[in-house]
Amino acid sequence: MELDAKIPSGPIDKKWDKHRFELKLVNPANKRKYTILVVGTGLAGGSAAATLAELGYDVECFCFQDSPRRAHSIAAQGGINAAKNYQNDGDSVYRLFYDTVKGGDFRAREANVYRLAQVSVNIIDQCVAQGVPFAREYGGTLANRSFGGAQVSRTFYARGQTGQQLLLGAYSALNRQIARGKVKMHYRSEMLDLVLVDGHARGIITRDLVSGKISRWAGDAVVLASGGYGNVFYLSTNAKGSNVTASYRCYKRGAGFANPCFTQIHPTCIPVSGGYQSKLTLMSESLRNDGRVWVPRDKGDVAKKPGQISEGERYYYLEERYPSFGNLVPRDVASRAAKKVCDEGYGVGVELDGVRNAVYLDFAEAISRDGRDAISDRYGNLFDMYERITGESPYEVPMRIYPAVHYTMGGLWVNYNLMSNIPGLHVLGEANFSDHGANRLGASALMQGLADGYFVIPYTIGHYLATQHAGDVSPDHPAFDEVESEVRGRIDKLVNLQGDVPVDEFHRRLGRIMWDYCGMGRNAEGLEHALQAIPALREEFWAKARVPGGSASELNPWLEKAGRVADFLEFAELLCHDALYRDESCGGHFREEHQTEEGEAVRRDDVFCHGAVWGYKGVGHKPELNKEPLSFEYVKLTTRSYK
Amino acid sequence: MKVKFKIWRQKGPKDAGGFRTYDVEVAEEMSFLEAIDVLNEQLIRNHDKHPEGPIAFDHDCREGICGMCSMVIDGVPHGPRGGTTTCQLHMREFARRGFRDGDTITVEPFRAKAFPVLRDLIVDRSSFDRIQQAGGYVSVGTGSAPDANAIPIGKAEADLAFDYAACIGCGACVAACPNASAMLFVGAKVSHLALLPQGQVERSQRAVRMLGTMDAEGFGGCTNHGECEAACPKEISTDAIVSLNRELMRAAIRAR
Numbered sequence: 069m070e071l072d073a074k075i076p077s078g079p080i081d082k083k084w085d086k087h088r089f090e091l092k093l094v095n096p097a098n099k100r101k102y103t104i105l106v107v108g109t110g111l112a113g114g115s116a117a118a119t120l121a122e123l124g125y126d127v128e129c130f131c132f133q134d135s136p137r138r139a140h141s142i143a144a145q146g147g148i149n150a151a152k153n154y155q156n157d158g159d160s161v162y163r164l165f166y167d168t169v170k171g172g173d174f175r176a177r178e179a180n181v182y183r184l185a186q187v188s189v190n191i192i193d194q195c196v197a198q199g200v201p202f203a204r205e206y207g208g209t210l211a212n213r214s215f216g217g218a219q220v221s222r223t224f225y226a227r228g229q230t231g232q233q234l235l236l237g238a239y240s241a242l243n244r245q246i247a248r249g250k251v252k253m254h255y256r257s258e259m260l261d262l263v264l265v266d267g268h269a270r271g272i273i274t275r276d277l278v279s280g281k282i283s284r285w286a287g288d289a290v291v292l293a294s295g296g297y298g299n300v301f302y303l304s305t306n307a308k309g310s311n312v313t314a315s316y317r318c319y320k321r322g323a324g325f326a327n328p329c330f331t332q333i334h335p336t337c338i339p340v341s342g343g344y345q346s347k348l349t350l351m352s353e354s355l356r357n358d359g360r361v362w363v364p365r366d367k368g369d370v371a372k373k374p375g376q377i378s379e380g381e382r383y384y385y386l387e388e389r390y391p392s393f394g395n396l397v398p399r400d401v402a403s404r405a406a407k408k409v410c411d412e413g414y415g416v417g418v419e420l421d422g423v424r425n426a427v428y429l430d431f432a433e434a435i436s437r438d439g440r441d442a443i444s445d446r447y448g449n450l451f452d453m454y455e456r457i458t459g460e461s462p463y464e465v466p467m468r469i470y471p472a473v474h475y476t477m478g479g480l481w482v483n484y485n486l487m488s489n490i491p492g493l494h495v496l497g498e499a500n501f502s503d504h505g506a507n508r509l510g511a512s513a514l515m516q517g518l519a520d521g522y523f524v525i526p527y528t529i530g531h532y533l534a535t536q537h538a539g540d541v542s543p544d545h546p547a548f549d550e551v552e553s554e555v556r557g558r559i560d561k562l563v564n565l566q567g568d569v570p571v572d573e574f575h576r577r578l579g580r581i582m583w584d585y586c587g588m589g590r591n592a593e594g595l596e597h598a599l600q601a602i603p604a605l606r607e608e609f610w611a612k613a614r615v616p617g618g619s620a621s622e623l624n625p626w627l628e629k630a631g632r633v634a635d636f637l638e639f640a641e642l643l644c645h646d647a648l649y650r651d652e653s654c655g656g657h658f659r660e661e662h663q664t665e666e667g668e669a670v671r672r673d674d675v676f677c678h679g680a681v682w683g684y685k686g687v688g689h690k691p692e693l694n695k696e697p698l699s700f701e702y703v704k705l706t707t708r709s710y711k
Numbered sequence: 712m713k714v715k716f717k718i719w720r721q722k723g724p725k726d727a728g729g730f731r732t733y734d735v736e737v738a739e740e741m742s743f744l745e746a747i748d749v750l751n752e753q754l755i756r757n758h759d760k761h762p763e764g765p766i767a768f769d770h771d772c773r774e775g776i777c778g779m780c781s782m783v784i785d786g787v788p789h790g791p792r793g794g795t796t797t798c799q800l801h802m803r804e805f806a807r808r809g810f811r812d813g814d815t816i817t818v819e820p821f822r823a824k825a826f827p828v829l830r831d832l833i834v835d836r837s838s839f840d841r842i843q844q845a846g847g848y849v850s851v852g853t854g855s856a857p858d859a860n861a862i863p864i865g866k867a868e869a870d871l872a873f874d875y876a877a878c879i880g881c882g883a884c885v886a887a888c889p890n891a892s893a894m895l896f897v898g899a900k901v902s903h904l905a906l907l908p909q910g911q912v913e914r915s916q917r918a919v920r921m922l923g924t925m926d927a928e929g930f931g932g933c934t935n936h937g938e939c940e941a942a943c944p945k946e947i948s949t950d951a952i953v954s955l956n957r958e959l960m961r962a963a964i965r966a967r
Contacts, residue, residue: 119853134769135840137880138777154860190854197856199849199909201873208863226873232776233876240848247844255837278829307771341740346748347773453775456792456799457742522853570755572748616755616764622723623830625767626755 069324069683069694074483075179080702081161084183087484088527092534099124101538104529105272105287107259107314109136109242111235111514112497113293115521118241120291121250123526128285129242129251130274132258132309132628137239140295140307141517144231145352145450147213147223148195148514150188155212159220161185168512169703171217171398172477172505173655173671175327175679178702179484180502187523188515192224194522198237202226213446215510216353217398217710223511228352228450234514238521257283258628259314260558262290262321262493263551269318269493270541271548273555277628280621282559284543284552288536289492289529292318293521296476296498298331300636300643301587302579304473305337305350311632312639315480315499319642323488324481324681324694326501328639329647332508332656333588334474335402338457338467339417339426348472349457351429351450353510356395356402358434358443359467361386363414363427370416370424374466385409389666393710400507400656400669401710403471407588408667410470417468430466471588475513477504477656478646481681481696485528486520489681492536494529496520501679506655562630563620567612571630574609574637581605582640586647591660595648599641603688606637638687645682645691652676673705712737712802713812716750718766719819721828728828731763732815739803743790744770744780746802747818768832775799775944778879781886782832783819788883788942796881796944821886825893825929836882838928839896845924846917847900849909862908875903877945884939884947890931895939897921898951901958915962918955 076087094102102125106117109131117129131139151164164185169176192210196202202224203211212221226233245251256277263271263284271286294314298304319325336351364370365383385405387394397405406427409415417426435443440463444451451462458468479501486494486502497517504512581601585594617624653662653669654676662670677699683692713736721728735753737746751765758764771779780797784790790800791808805816818832826834864872876899884895901918904910910917926932933952940949 115853122852133771133777133779134836135778135880137840138771138779140772140777142778143772143774143776152859190856192859193856194851194853196859196862197849197851197909199872199876199904199907201869201876201903201907202859204864204866204869206866208865209860226876229776229877232879233873236876240843241851241853243840243844244848244850246840253840255840278835305774307777308773309771342738344738344741344745344749346742346745349774452794453799456775456795457801459801459803526853568756568758570752572752614755614758616758617767618764623767623833626765 069489069681069692071324071481071489071681071694071696072483073177073696074485075177076484080178080182083179084186091527091531094530094534096124098538100126102126102533103128103287103539104289104291105285106130106291106293107272108139108293108295110139110141110293110295110497111238111517112521113291114139114235114238114242115518116291116293116496116525117251118238118245119522119526120529121245127245127251128254128287130254130257130259132256132277134256136242136253137236139235140310141235141514142232143307144514145228145350146215146354147225147230147511148191148234149215149222149511150192150224150515151185151222152189152192154210155221157220159222163220164188164222166703167218168503168509169505170708171507171509173507173708174505174673174677174700174705175330175654175698176503176505177698178700183524184503184516184519187519190523191515191518195234195237198240200226200233200237213354214357214396216356216396216402217509225354228447231514234518259294260555261317261551263547264321264490265541265545265547268491271543273552278623280619280624282552282555284548286541286543286545288533288538288540289494291494291496291525291529292480292499293496294499296479297639298473298476300578300640301473301582302575303340303345303348303583305334305348308347311635313632313635316635316639318480318488318490318493320684321490322684323490323493324683325478325642326481326679326681327478327646328643328682329650329657330477330506330655331473332399332475332477333403333471335399335406335471336429336469337472338454339470340420341418342420349453350472350474351454351467351469353399355429355447355450358446359395359429359431360384360433361395361427361429363409363416367413370414374428383414390710397710398507398509403588404658404667406471426468426470428466429469431462432466435463475508477501477506477508481679485531486525487528487532492532494525496525506657559620559627562615562634563627565613565615565630567614569612569614571613571615571626571633574605574613575633577605578602578637578640586644589658589660590647592648595644598644599648602637602641602644609634609637642682642691646680649680649693650676671707712739712806712810714746715813715815717815717817720763720766720831723830724827737802739806741802742773742798743784743800743802744773744798766832767830770798773798776879778881781821781834781881783821783886785817788821788886789944794944794946821882823885823891823930825891826882826885839880839882841928842893842897842921842924843900846913846920849904850913864907868906872903872906875899875947875951878947879945881944883942883944885930887938887942888931889936889938890934892933893925893930894933894952894955895943895947895949897925898955899947902951902954905954905958914958915965918958919962922955922959
């Protein structure tokens with residue numbers, strides 16, 4: 069596998085400018101001759117499809133949901149970072165770059181992160197121009213809040229629904245291009261495979277989820293923006309439909325999958341309440357601006373009501389352990405700290421299987437300081453959501469929170485141009501691996517998705533297309549015959565699964581394996597166990613699962629689900645291989661063998677300062693390891709400290 | 712809780728469809744969709760007795776924001792609790808309202824001419840996308856925006872614009888309306904953009920085109936029942952419809 073990151077030479081603050089000048093261009097009159105296939109309509113895919121169409125390319129765009137507006141970016145709550153320095157508090161492009169590299173625990177590419185910080189300012193301008201109703205001050209200027217891992221206020225927000233408002237902005241831009249006829253939108257259409265012609269990505273195979281029709285789409289380039297793989301854990305904050313299928317199919321066709329073990333466990337989610345739990349709900353990290361995290365100092369108090377525990381009997385463990393960042397430490401640090409206190413027996417809330425997995429997030433002090441109205445203004449919708457789910461009001465009693473799988477930093481490997489090792493296959497947003505390293509900072513996912521879609525791919529894709537002859541491949545090419553027949557074979561196999569066990573049960577069991585052995589804490593023994601258990605479960609799936617719902621030529625949600633779970637059952641193994649290989653602790657990947665006496669992560673830069681990029685070698689076979697070395701010229705490799 | 716679910720079953724768009732009743736035991740802590748999940752697993756495991764198979768329904772984020780879930784529960788879109796989507800409705804809500812073991816909960820799809828049923832509880836809401844495509848945007852290409860703080864916008868206007876922009880496009884307003892009107896949906900987008908300086912240039916044509924598309928898609932008109940506001944999970948006010956009518960009036964006057 070050839071991994072040339074194509075990082076431009078020169079000083080970091082000049083790389084992107086220089087690169088943009090050096091990129092080849094497609095003549096405006098020729099752009100319409102090129103067809104680009106965009107898969108996914110979240111912040112990355114939606115913004116890319118709209119912007120590429122604005123430039124004049126013909127775009128075919130696909131989403132598995134019934135509307136592009138449903139993509140899971142819609143659920144992002146807290147905000148979007150940008151180095152605007154509107155607060156005059158010392159922010160700059162360089163500081164955002166620095167915070168992101170450090171927050172990612174030195175496992176991201178410096179050049180990509182710097183570019184991300186640079187274009188962050190353009191994103192806010194663009195979104196405001198679209199009519200995104202960001203929060204504002206009384207004087208009419210934009211408001212900011214602070215977020216974990218930063219000591220400046222650079223996060224722009226729209227109440228607790230920032231993702232929704234940004235996605236609706238991208239959706240509106242996309243709609244304008246659909247109305248112009250430049251984007252052909254394919255709703256309820258799921259990408260099931262990638263077609264390569266002469267080693268280049270030249271098409272995809274989709275299934276129309278309403279009619280069941282299998283279709284071929286040929287294009288001059290493919291842009292994959294299909295999101296992350298958090299649902300491999302079954303319980304996560306992802307939408308129920310979020311899946312790894314599109315990415316995993318590309319991996320099986322030769323795309324490198326980088327750092328799959330970098331998964332983010334978000335510290336503030338509503339705890340599990342029972343075995344029927346179908347998903348977990350996040351409570352925005354922004355709550356940590358005003359909420360104080362604590363557990364009882366005395367294990368004997370865990371079953372008491374929080375109001376019965378006096379101030380002196382409360383252990384504000386983040387404030388005590390990390391005085392300078394306090395409750396605003398990065399997500400991985402906050403999550404591990406919560407796990408640690410719960411594992412030690414200080415957890416609160418409902419007891420399930422003999423443990424209480426929750427800590428308090430308390431707003432009493434903020435409410436008495438700023439007033440109930442001010443707190444309601446900041447977090448009203450989040451408090452309401454919490455109350456709907458738990459039946460308790462955070463205005464009256466502290467929230468109970470526990471970490472949950474939220475985001476995946478790993479993804480398909482891409483170079484500086486966001487192109488994978490398969491020429492023509494570009495990967496954006498959460499689906500790629502490039503910008504967040506081993507841990508993503510809050511309010512950076514929205515920034516990256518929109519940076520990739522609005523401001524990076526529109527430049528870099530032209531460089532690839534300029535070297536290709538437009539419209540070279542038609543869907544009649546024999547390569548499509550072969551891939552389509554494989555897709556059909558797989559669907560037949562799935563629809564003929566007529567055992568007795570619901571597919572969801574296999575998904576739950578897979579999730580349990582992943583959470584127990586490859587979750588917040590990982591060790592070699594556990595991972596080796598998982599690598600035995602996953603193939604066994606997969607075998608059982610193919611022997612005993614039941615796919616109801618009738619045929620493959622109609623709307624059949626169970627067939628869709630079965631296909632996605634079947635891919636997770638293979639992908640989980642890849643994730644565990646990577647976690648076992650990476651014998652160090654960094655960011656969201658915590659190997660218990662590598663920690664300080666106080667339980668802080670210990671990186672091993674001498675051995676693991678690289679991206680681990682895996683190549684497919686067949687189901688059940690160990691994938692092939694490739695490395696992209698990382699060098700840090702600007703942010704000095706140091707041990708992260710938030711103390 | 713022992714629930715008798717009376718649920719609309721319809722194999723496909725051309726099937727006549729009808730209700731079927733199922734008994735299932737669920738917990739108060741479950742969300743409504745988790746209760747349906749439990750029922751579906753029961754139907755899958757007992758496939759010999761249930762050749763009709765599990766119940767198809769739309770859902771995705773399960774945190775009240777994607778707008779995918781869409782059931783009419785006991786006659787009310789998204790069920791009995793105000794300001795709440797089906798996915799965030801919990802069974803304890805029924806217990807609170809005096810539910811007793813053996814009581815029936817009726818579940819139907821969102822019904823409207825413009826929302827044809829695809830299967831069981833799943834309907835086709837692509838008409839909503841076509842309405843948005845008719846003008847629910849500001850025509851600003853990527854890269855041409857001025858600095859974000861160049862145009863100040865009052866907090867009150869921005870907050871009100873947000874209230875309208877909070878629409879999740881679920882279609883409860885249509886399902887609740889005796890005329891199956893989409894005026895609240897159209898009004899929310901038109902009002903959101905009419906309140907902001909960025910939306911001014913295309914203000915008139917936006918209102919006219921979106922409403923024209925709404926009519927062409929087969930939605931009815933508004934006759935002031937107010938059911939839409941009551942059913943809206945984001946509690947969008949019918950002020951949006953007042954504002955839409957004002958925008959249409961303004962457009963008509965300006966066109967002269």
